Amino acid sequence: MKTFDQYQNPALAVDLVVLGYQLGQLQVLLLNRKEAPFANRWTLPGAFLQFTETFQQTCHRILDSKLGMRNLYLEQLYSFDQPDRDPRGRVIAVAYYALINPANYKTAAGTMANDVKWFPVHELPDPAFDHQNIIQTALKRLQAKILYQPTGFELLDQDFTIADIQELYECILGRELDRRNFRRKFLDARYILPTGAKRGNLKNRHPELYRFNKDLPLQKFHLNIELP
Template sequence: MTYTYTYPHPAVTADIVVFSVEDDRLKILLIRRKEDPFQGQWALPGGFVGIDESIDDCALRELEEETGLSGIYLEQLYTFGTPDRDPRERVISVAYFALTPMTGLTLKHGSDAMDAQWHDIDAQPELAFDHGAIIRLARERLTAKLDYSTVGLKFMPAEFTLSDVQSLYETVSGQARDKRNFRKWILSLDILEETGRKKSDGAHRPAMLYTLKTPAEIRMIK
């Protein structure tokens, strides 16, 4: 399509904050930029929206092109539009956050990135653009959603113990949970089912393995 305007108009990008958890640490996925501006610096995966492309499709495409990831949970976060946020031109960014278990992931950086790596969210390198602000808001949103939705279970692998779930919630929220009360709460949601298999963990008694009844569903909690 060809568009002609009598006034300047901004470009639009999609940027994605990808969260995962490893060794009881909350991680974010960053790419090292290959081109200017901010060549060689770490940044969120993302890029410009095509003229005939939806913003959601752009986010999915850029995520796969720059990191090799696809088929993971993705949710729109916020729109960032400070006039000077990009030195190239007026750019509005629609930010997303994504959640994925760490198991079975293979990263593959694209042609416009020098590298793609997981970083501890509390030990971030210097970031390009306003991506630090985007990450902070994404973390706040994720932490808040743990209390009113089951979105946190998107971090879980196919099978897990109740201790795994509690550890995940404590890692993301930064708050300890009472073991008895947490287990009573998570089971009361009726979203888990026993697999019939157990996981042995050293000297402790084998723990029941659970799976999600409907993995694609995110339930709002009253």
């Protein structure tokens, strides 16, 4: 039985679209690249796959060691194969995306090294390589995903108000939703359950806090919202 080590294989990189929700905006985490090519440009965090690693292991190596993040939602996004996507040679990128709540990390705006930064998805710099393309693919995936899987909750605190989650949905979907119909849907369908507590320290009426209903059968979650 022969092996394949002697053939010329493309290099294999794993790139991560880390998405967080902060200050009412969906944000992407980018790194400022030091080396050529694309020195001083912003890029997705990434690493080359080590020979014995799985993709997930590479992801966790990047997230844990470089960014101090763990226990997050992670899913394979797509594999990118344009032959000229890296000027150094043939590099295939397997992209994953992660959803995190920035409040759980020291990565809130301002508390990070200046080569790591959150960018609101509508104010992105022109990133290196084909990373713009990868980011847009992730955003489209997320738009589709939150309509049939309760993944949006990964971006919020465990306890949240209905206004919180509605703003998150509006931000991701890029359209406004009727407050009262949104509430009705999430409550009637029991996607969320009241905790009994309310959020205080507010100027106006104190809203109730809710939590995702962990007992919800996954195939029951479905929102019928048209994209703009």
